[in-house]
Amino acid sequence: MKVVELVRKVDMIIWDEAPMMHRRAFETVDRTLRDLMQLDDAQVTEKIFGGKTMVLGGGFRQILPVVPKGGREDIISFSLPRSHLWQHVTILHLHMNMRVMAPNSEEQRKFAKWVLNVGDNNLPAIAKEEGVDID
Amino acid sequence: MTCCKCDDPVVTLSEDALKDCALYEIDQYFIRNKHCLEDFPTLPKFNYVPPVHGGNRLVQEELAYDQHSLTTNANDAEDRFNDDQCNTYKTILNVMTNKYGKLFFVYGSGGIGKTFVWTTLLSRLQGQGKIVLTVASLGIASLLFLGDKIAHSRFKIPIYLHNELTCNITQ
Numbered sequence: 001m002k003v004v005e006l007v008r009k010v011d012m013i014i015w016d017e018a019p020m021m022h023r024r025a026f027e028t029v030d031r032t033l034r035d036l037m038q039l040d041d042a043q044v045t046e047k048i049f050g051g052k053t054m055v056l057g058g059g060f061r062q063i064l065p066v067v068p069k070g071g072r073e074d075i076i077s078f079s080l081p082r083s084h085l086w087q088h089v090t091i092l093h094l095h096m097n098m099r100v101m102a103p104n105s106e107e108q109r110k111f112a113k114w115v116l117n118v119g120d121n122n123l124p125a126i127a128k129e130e131g132v133d134i135d
Numbered sequence: 136m137t138c139c140k141c142d143d144p145v146v147t148l149s150e151d152a153l154k155d156c157a158l159y160e161i162d163q164y165f166i167r168n169k170h171c172l173e174d175f176p177t178l179p180k181f182n183y184v185p186p187v188h189g190g191n192r193l194v195q196e197e198l199a200y201d202q203h204s205l206t207t208n209a210n211d212a213e214d215r216f217n218d219d220q221c222n223t224y225k226t227i228l229n230v231m232t233n234k235y236g237k238l239f240f241v242y243g244s245g246g247i248g249k250t251f252v253w254t255t256l257l258s259r260l261q262g263q264g265k266i267v268l269t270v271a272s273l274g275i276a277s278l279l280f281l282g283d284k285i286a287h288s289r290f291k292i293p294i295y296l297h298n299e300l301t302c303n304i305t306q
Binding site: 002003005006007009010011012013014015016017018020021025028029032047048049050051052053054055056057058059060061062085088089090091092093094095096097098099100108112115116119 | 193194197217218219220222223226227230231235236237238239240241242243244245246247248249250251252253256257260265266267268269270271272286287289290291292302
């Protein structure tokens with residue numbers, strides 16, 4: 001009862017680290033919000049997230065949803081961009097890395113570059129052998 | 136007196152406010168029995184206006200922020216935005232003021248200042264008395280904002296998901 005009132009009164013929802021969530025979690029919240037908001041306005045079932053402003057955030061170079069015993073195809077098919085909601089999304093890009101702009105952040109800069117390279121698949125994948133660490 | 140709903144540790148009330156609150160509750164019992172507190176001149180009077188949200192603690196918590204200091208925070212933070220952050224922030228705020236719902240995805244890798252944009256959005260909107268919920272997909276990210284929760288807990292999303300589910304929020 002209490003959560004219903006709160007959810008109906010909400011003006012905006014910010015959802016951090018969204019790409020690591022199963023797409024069905026968003027679809028579930030979407031259905032729930034449409035269902036709850038139609039108490040005020042019957043037309044609202046047509047609108048995504050019941051007409052609420054939803055701000056998702058995160059980076060796709062990070063962890064994707066965990067699918068137990070799932071292969072590459074399963075993981076991709078359950079990630080957020082494969083959801084029917086994704087066609088309604090407005091993507092806002094942030095480019096400038098503020099963490100490496102700070103003075104004396106040489107280490108940070110190296111690390112940020114390395115992480116980007118891992119994400120872009122520019123670094124060779126090396127299988128870990130017993131007792132030998134990955135470079 | 137035990138019927139008073141004010142024993143919540145989050146909501147702090149002064150002695151007098153607590154007394155008013157309790158008297159209001161007693162009055163409600165009288166009203167249910169076709170009387171009111173004023174019918175009994177020996178009983179104390181109260182100055183209590185019940186909150187508009189029907190005493191919903193969750194809604195009250197979300198509206199209990201210090202609007203003045205939040206607005207000051209937002210003003211400070213807006214000055215420190217870079218161009219990207221400023222555009223993102225303005226686009227989202229614009230949708231909020233025009234009151235049409237929209238789905239945004241803010242794309243950026245670590246250290247790019249997403250959280251900074253969000254704390255500013257939060258301060259600005261909560262400073263205007265709007266309700267903004269912040270949720271995160273994992274525990275560590277949920278520690279970044281005040282009042283943040285994990286999405287599963289806030290919306291009661293079921294653990295095992297299939298196509299036709301809705302959240303366990305009952306009306």
